[in-house]
Amino acid sequence: MARPEWSKEKVLSLDRKHIWHPFTQMKDYETRDPVIITKAQGAFLYTIEGLRLYDTISSWWTNVHGHLHPHLVEAINKQLELLDHVNFAGFTHPYATEVVERLKKFLPPALSRFFFSDNGSTAVEVALKMAFQYWQNRGFAQKTRFVCIKEAYHGDTIGAVSVGGVDLYHQLYKPLTFKTFRTRAPYCYRCPDNPPQEFTKEAPLPPCSLACLEELKNIFAQHAQEICAVIVEPRLLAAGGMIVYPVEYLKGLVELAHQYEILVIFDEVATGFARTGTMFALEQAQVVPDIICLAKGLTGGMLPMALTVATEEIYQAFYADYMEGKTFFHGHSFTANPIACAVSAASLALFEEENPVKKGAPLRKYFHKRLIELFADEPYVGDIRYLGYVGALELVANRRKKTPFPPEKRIGFQIYMTSLNHGLVLRPLGDVIYWFLPYCLSTEDIDSILMESRNTIREVLLKEL
Ligand SMILES: Cc1ncc(COP(=O)(O)O)c(C=O)c1O
Structure with a gap:
């Protein structure tokens, strides 16, 4: 039951009068209630x-x-007796270190430097800025461009929109975004290189030459000097239409990027935390990116929190005397919020105990x-x-x-x-x-x-x- 003072009529009337909902044409509420x-x-x-x-x-x-898992509820209640929030520059706390200690066990060891933020879009913004600054700090001033996938979705902030490719959400904002190289999506159902085929229970997958990877290779070959990183959602282009694509494409992408000295950013905001059947989708291709973005399931879905995890090599490119100007100047008020950290640690413990x-x-x-x-x-x-x-x-x-x-x-x-x-x-x-x-x-x-x-x-x- 809702709290008694909040009748349906009161909620609807205040909502209609004042609230602007995300991804919603508000006029639709003229003919129906939220x-x-x-x-x-x-x-x-x-x-x-x-x-x-x-x-x-x-x-x-x-x-x-599932909602309100008792272990997660208990973790939040306990945390509320200890520490609600504190700024994360100059201070640290055991609740953040516990998240790192637990999460490390699930990630490839090469991903060892953890940067906290608030949501999937901020995790992506952090990754983009990190990748860009990595090359700037190392003296490669011309490496400023990103490669991204058509049909990709990485969030709604302007950096994330710049590397997105879902026209419905992104087209209008184009004048606000930075220029990227966009490569064809590994969208097998609408692949121009395979003849149309009806879906049947028995139909085998058509033979695949990974022609989509060729386009990416050409971009890398022609522009590697200008490219700092490629960003991709591993195995599943989620908001682009739940497009599942072959492991071989992901493997090929990473191999090519490393061959051309281009950083790889995996956006596992949607795919992370067992959603694709492995703790992280990257495991299915047995590849390791330079940077990974995590959010959503990081707290079991209870509170907003995100992580951008980088390799030691990336971290070292920022590690210098202050006056060298290599500091990563990025942060958010609620970075590593202790309550979110507590529930995240409890969720990660569940992944060990319940092993979904x-x-x-x-x-x-x-x-x-x-x-x-x-x-x-x-x-x-x-x-x-x-x-x-x-x-x-x-x-x-x-x-x-x-x-x-x-x-x-x-x-x-x-x-x-x-x-x-x-x-x-x-x-x-x-x-x-x-x-x-x-x-x-x-x-x-x-x-x-x-x-x-x-x-x-x-x-x-x-x-x-
Ligand atoms: C792959 C991916 N990256 C980033 C985001 C953005 O996350 P958020 O909505 O938490 O900003 C999403 C959201 O759906 C996503 O699916």
Whole structure:
């Protein structure tokens, strides 16, 4: 129950009058109310009316163990008796060092220098500035440009937008951004080098020559002198449409970058903390970047905090007498907030104790199997993609031709609205419907989620096909 003084009417009236929601056309609220959530537990959110909804997108991909895990709640309560906040320049605290000690065990040993900030976008801003300044501090003044991937998403601050490639979010702000080299995305379903193919349960993947890597190679070959770093989301272009891509592409990217003396930044803000089936997606390609960005699941999804972790070599390029001017002048008021650190340490302890990476393997396999069984024969499903706890359907008007639905139909949005009546939150990316599941589910939960998702999608698309 909501606090008694907060009636539905009062919340809605204040919200409508004053609150501007993220990624939302506020005019849509003329014809519908925002859903008021007052409680959460495990995989569920509860509305003010007491309706129970599966949180199938883990509250924007943050929540990993399920909501209000008792260990995490306890860690926050304990921390509140000790230290709420203190600035992190000149001071340190055991709560930050515990995060580092625990996280180190999961990361490649080469990533050994930890810079705290507040969210995924700031983790990326820090990485971009670090990579740029690394070369400046070493006297390579001309190495100022970044390479990024079309369909990439790294956050909404201007640096992160500069290296993003999702036109819907990024195009308008182009005049504000810095220039980058953009390379074609490893988007297998819409690969121009492979003939269109219908998705079937049996269809093998078409032979792949990694032509997308050629474009990257050409950029590196022609411009290596100007390029400081390449930034990529390992194995999964998340906000770009849950595009799962081959391990070989990631391996090739890292090899090429190092061959051309270009730093590699992995943005594991979405993929980190077991979401793709390994603690970090980088493990699947057995490669190590120079810098990694972490956020979202870093605190189990409870509080905002981020980390940008760099190699010793990068750190050493900044380590000098003060007057040499090599200091990294970057920081945020809430850097390494002790409460966020405490919950992060508790979440990392859970990864050791409960080991969802290992123990969740059968559940992930079941999820993938059921995805194919339930959706491969649906006429509107162009592509089915999955990796770890992430699954996605790319919906199309014409499956054979891979024709998207006209954007004015707002199919994804209609599915979102309808899903709420089916006890689910499906919050699509355009017409890509996806699940970004927490780890506390059972196979019965998977069945309910997928069956109700199919009912939802059918209900909306029956009107369209
Ligand atoms: C890969 C990736 N990087 C960065 C971000 C930005 O994170 P935040 O929303 O915490 O700023 C996101 C957010 O979805 C993301 O998916």
